[in-house]
Amino acid sequence: MRTLIQFLCFLMTGCFLNAAELFFDLTDKSNAGLPADFKSVLGGQGKPGKWIIRDDEVPGYFKSFSEKALNTNVRPVLAQVSEDLTDEHFPMLIYTGQNFKNFTLKTKFKLVTGVIETMAGIVFHYQDINNYYYVRASGGGNTFAFFKVVDGQRGEPVRVKADVPEGQWHTMSVTTDDSKIRVTLNGKSILPELTDYTFTGGKIGFWTKSDAVSYFADTEIQYQPMVIAAQRMVGEIMKAFPRLLNLKLFAPRKQDEPAKVIAAMNSSDIGEMENDSIRDVIARGKKYYAKNKKMVTVTIPVKDRNGDPIAAIRVSMKSFPGQTQANTFARAIPVAEHLQQRVLYLEDFYR
Incomplete structure (x- = not known):
């Protein structure tokens, strides 16, 4: 995967001192049509997810000077397009390039279609297919939730009501600081600050459920490099x-x-x-x-x-x-x- 890595010292609130920043380049299709260092995995039942790169109209990186001015452009996005109707079906795409401990992971996402579910989420502190955290937005249920999966068993969620219209781009972020977890939706805190000691680091990735067709774009992570x-x-x-x-x-x-x-x-x-x-x-x-x-x-x-x-x-x-x-x-x-x-x-x- 062709990534842009910049080692920075972030001085503003919410960023890590002596941190690195990683942007995921979705123009690279060297890995069977996907960027290098990504691996498709499946939680639950059904057929593996189908992850592709396709073009879509995405909001720009900066706000327009005028409310009437269009601020979108067509560029590559990551898309999960399998429409498997199995209920307990969780396609994930995991970044295998390195592990992360303390970080802020931010991505745009779009709920496109789905009969059983319209969902999209972020996987983090991923150990293997049976052990990880994830947060997800649900358009059909109008909820946002945090889950923990341990030994293949999904625990009780921390869930709140949230307006996540389908067909629109939204932004979610996850910040981990040792055992602390903070989550935002469209720039605002969406869940109470969480504390969990189960996983102290791991891989990150993208998550969907059942037949949800979901898009992701402009994914970046600011992190403290782990000392092995x-x-x-x-x-x-x-x-x-x-x-x-x-x-x-x-x-x-x-x-x-x-x-x-x-x-x-x-x-x-x-x-x-x-x-x-x-x-x-x-x-x-x-x-x-x-x-x-x-x-x-x-x-x-x-x-x-x-x-x-x-x-x-x-x-x-x-x-x-x-x-x-x-x-x-x-x-x-x-x-x-x-x-x-x-x-x-x-x-x-x-x-």
């Missing part, structure tokens, strides 16, 4: 071993994927891709040693609870006269053990 567990672990290591000159942790996102630096002493190293030695360390558990006049560098495996290599840690230390390969590894092994005490599975790096 691996980076926190590296921070702990640098405090515990202050004489280290450099440290890089290489790991794949999933097994059989290429490894890259996911945490490091120097943030500029994050994203560096694996080389042959890193692949050898992770695939075979081998160790590597390099030395020059100023420092020694060793690369050693980090293992899971079964003793299988899942990552590689590259440690650089100051060299000294008489230093041997054996005592260099002896100095580096406690660093790897510091990680292994905190990691049972590969996924633990990304929590």
Whole structure:
């Protein structure tokens, strides 16, 4: 997905300090007709939803200077167009690019048609198809509601009356601040502030129900970038071993994927891709040693609870006269053990 990412420091009320902003580009159709990093999932029963990009007339980004002036333009929108009449049928489109914890997610939406339902909503803190939060607007029922799904069971809603005419564009937003959840409809608070500790972060996405044909446009999210567990672990290591000159942790996102630096002493190293030695360390558990006049560098495996290599840690230390390969590894092994005490599975790096 071609996204526009800007790292900003928001100083106005309601935004996050040192936040990032992500806009979703709906002109990209590289993912089977959808933007990259989106995945269609289905909650409940029936056939999968049908998500497409189509053109529609959408209100402009800014208000017109005159009430009589038209302020719309035709541009691509995201549309869920399946008309499956199954009642417990919840098509969702999930953004898989990253997880979010504290954020404000805002989108325009339009309730187009539906016999069983005319609904549209936002999924957030999505863990999997059985665990997530969502808010939704209902045109047929004239309501707006918050729901929590845990282990596939939908809890009692927090629901209010709301005027959401069909065939018109509206705006909804969700703001999460740790356990606090705030929701707006057309720029005004629509639900009481909620507090829930079930999910502390996760993915975001779009939600519909049954045969509701719904459109979404101008979706953006302002968020505090999440610090993954691996980076926190590296921070702990640098405090515990202050004489280290450099440290890089290489790991794949999933097994059989290429490894890259996911945490490091120097943030500029994050994203560096694996080389042959890193692949050898992770695939075979081998160790590597390099030395020059100023420092020694060793690369050693980090293992899971079964003793299988899942990552590689590259440690650089100051060299000294008489230093041997054996005592260099002896100095580096406690660093790897510091990680292994905190990691049972590969996924633990990304929590």
